[in-house]
Amino acid sequence: MSKSEHRDVRELDLFAEMEEENFQALMRGSYVQNFPPQIELITEGEPSDFLHVILTGSVELFSTWNRRETSMATVRPVSTFIVAATVKDAVYLMSARTLEKSRIVLLPSQDVRDIFAVDQQFARAIVTELAQCYRTVIKSTKDLKLRTSLERLANYLLRQQKRAGGASTFDLSTEKRRLASFLGMTPENLSRAIKGLQPYGVSVDGSRVTINDQADIERFAKPSPLIDDYST
Amino acid sequence: MSKSEHRDVRELDLFAEMEEENFQALMRGSYVQNFPPQIELITEGEPSDFLHVILTGSVELFSTWNRRETSMATVRPVSTFIVAATVKDAVYLMSARTLEKSRIVLLPSQDVRDIFAVDQQFARAIVTELAQCYRTVIKSTKDLKLRTSLERLANYLLRQQKRAGGASTFDLSTEKRRLASFLGMTPENLSRAIKGLQPYGVSVDGSRVTINDQADIERFAKPSPLIDDYST
DNA sequence: AGCGTCTCTTGACAATTATCAAGTGCTCGA
DNA sequence: TCGAGCACTTGATAATTGTCAAGAGACGCT
Numbered sequence: 169m170s171k172s173e174h175r176d177v178r179e180l181d182l183f184a185e186m187e188e189e190n191f192q193a194l195m196r197g198s199y200v201q202n203f204p205p206q207i208e209l210i211t212e213g214e215p216s217d218f219l220h221v222i223l224t225g226s227v228e229l230f231s232t233w234n235r236r237e238t239s240m241a242t243v244r245p246v247s248t249f250i251v252a253a254t255v256k257d258a259v260y261l262m263s264a265r266t267l268e269k270s271r272i273v274l275l276p277s278q279d280v281r282d283i284f285a286v287d288q289q290f291a292r293a294i295v296t297e298l299a300q301c302y303r304t305v306i307k308s309t310k311d312l313k314l315r316t317s318l319e320r321l322a323n324y325l326l327r328q329q330k331r332a333g334g335a336s337t338f339d340l341s342t343e344k345r346r347l348a349s350f351l352g353m354t355p356e357n358l359s360r361a362i363k364g365l366q367p368y369g370v371s372v373d374g375s376r377v378t379i380n381d382q383a384d385i386e387r388f389a390k391p392s393p394l395i396d397d398y399s400t
Numbered sequence: 401m402s403k404s405e406h407r408d409v410r411e412l413d414l415f416a417e418m419e420e421e422n423f424q425a426l427m428r429g430s431y432v433q434n435f436p437p438q439i440e441l442i443t444e445g446e447p448s449d450f451l452h453v454i455l456t457g458s459v460e461l462f463s464t465w466n467r468r469e470t471s472m473a474t475v476r477p478v479s480t481f482i483v484a485a486t487v488k489d490a491v492y493l494m495s496a497r498t499l500e501k502s503r504i505v506l507l508p509s510q511d512v513r514d515i516f517a518v519d520q521q522f523a524r525a526i527v528t529e530l531a532q533c534y535r536t537v538i539k540s541t542k543d544l545k546l547r548t549s550l551e552r553l554a555n556y557l558l559r560q561q562k563r564a565g566g567a568s569t570f571d572l573s574t575e576k577r578r579l580a581s582f583l584g585m586t587p588e589n590l591s592r593a594i595k596g597l598q599p600y601g602v603s604v605d606g607s608r609v610t611i612n613d614q615a616d617i618e619r620f621a622k623p624s625p626l627i628d629d630y631s632t
Numbered sequence: 633a634g635c636g637t638c639t640c641t642t643g644a645c646a647a648t649t650a651t652c653a654a655g656t657g658c659t660c661g662a
Numbered sequence: 663t664c665g666a667g668c669a670c671t672t673g674a675t676a677a678t679t680g681t682c683a684a685g686a687g688a689c690g691c692t
Contacts, residue, residue, distance in 0.1 A: 233624055252530075259626070259632070261626055291524065295526055309544070313470040314468050314470055343669075357650075360672085395465060549678080549679075588640090
């Protein structure tokens with residue numbers, strides 16, 4: 169791991185406040201690896217051997233049941249994924265695969281649990297992280313249960329617009345195929361949903377989205393901080 | 401609070417391992433109240449003033465958006481609810497209402513955070529609790545996205561059967577109206593879904609469910625520990 | 633007991649969403 | 663440069679789910 173990567177990891181909320189000594193111990197036991205695209209890093213149902221930190225690239229979390237698959241989240245640098253399984257010493261509930269060439273740190277779960285037990289600041293950070301993850305999934309459940317697919321798409325676009333800086337034209341930054349799965353619909357229906365937002369001044373060309381009338385789409389989408397604000 | 405109630409609270413995983421002194425401090429600042437049915441205890445969007453512990457009765461967690469409402473969970477004694485908002489000092493993401501006459505302990509959120517900061521065992525217990533909550537919601541999301549409503553109902557019945565002791569006849573223990581909302585469908589469709597499970601040997605009379613052919617319904621439901629086992 | 637209210641159910645119908653099939657356009661590698 | 667493969671789109675159709683309306687039955691209240 170390079171010095172700057174080392175610093176990137178240290179600056180994550182999860183590790184920022186912990187004792188230097190403990191952080192070093194964690195790092196000593198860690199592996200860094202480069203993965204090509206489309207590699208399955210972890211498989212749901214397997215015991216959680218590592219806490220993963222993504223340094224570059226992107227990773228998709230997905231789940232399967234009865235030959236169906238659904239996209240649960242996309243993880244982007246720099247952040248960790250699947251903390252809950254690690255601290256609970258339980259099996260993974262989601263699988264993960266790289267979407268592109270990705271550089272990933274592997275922290276042995278046992279080390280994480282050991283240091284969690286002795287480092288108060290680290291334990292606190294884990295609580296914050298877990299609470300954050302939990303609240304994010306609750307929001308996502310509300311999104312799924314309370315909104316139609318058209319409303320979900322509209323709100324997704326507004327969130328993505330914000331993430332991209334707020335300009336009226338921005339990039340989707342996701343394959344439509346995967347976006348559809350994430351939003352809980354088929355690719356065919358995403359295509360139709362995109363057309364369905366045209367009357368509200370939204371146009372999509374490839375991966376370029378343009379919001380022609382911000383007020384109009386917001387009036388339709390009715391975004392709520394209790395669903396769409398991932399920061400709280 | 402009676403002595404036995406005091407003990408009930410203490411025996412919760414969340415409080416079992418913490419310092420007696422800290423537990424007493426928490427209890428000193430607490431209120432116990434009896435609520436009639438259908439009282440809204442907390443409202444989503446409001447700041448989290450209290451961590452709630454339900455001693456008797458039952459409480460529904462629900463969310464609303466755009467005049468729609470959905471049931472998120474039912475909380476039964478003895479357990480806590482909405483830990484995440486308390487430790488994050490954030491607004492509630494769900495509302496809560498009593499379903500019946502309920503006795504509930506209110507622990508001021510500030511006290512909980514203060515003691516969380518000084519009591520290592522309590523902090524650990526909170527981590528476990530949050531990880532558990534998080535994983536449960538992930539399972540619920542998988543249930544929603546990967547299964548049809550008929551499959552969700554079938555798996556719900558199998559879970560409920562297990563909870564009720566495993567006998568082939570058991571009680572639904574939930575209003576159908578609320579069960580429908582929990583499962584993400586309308587009451588009308590729940591009625592039809594129940595009929596739709598008859599070919600698999602499931603019969604429902606009022607709130608009495610009978611599984612006539614366990615293997616048959618399980619073959620249809622395909623329950624998975626990665627979705628349906630709430631204990632891990 | 634009688635009344636109103638509420639849940640649950642059922643039927644008819646509408647809306648939404650999924651599936652299947654086909655076609656377009658793009659990328660990438662031989 | 664060509665061709666295969668893939669993502670995306672579109673149309674036709676089917677399946678699922680929701681909505682509306684009506685009625686049966688249970689329950690509590692007066």
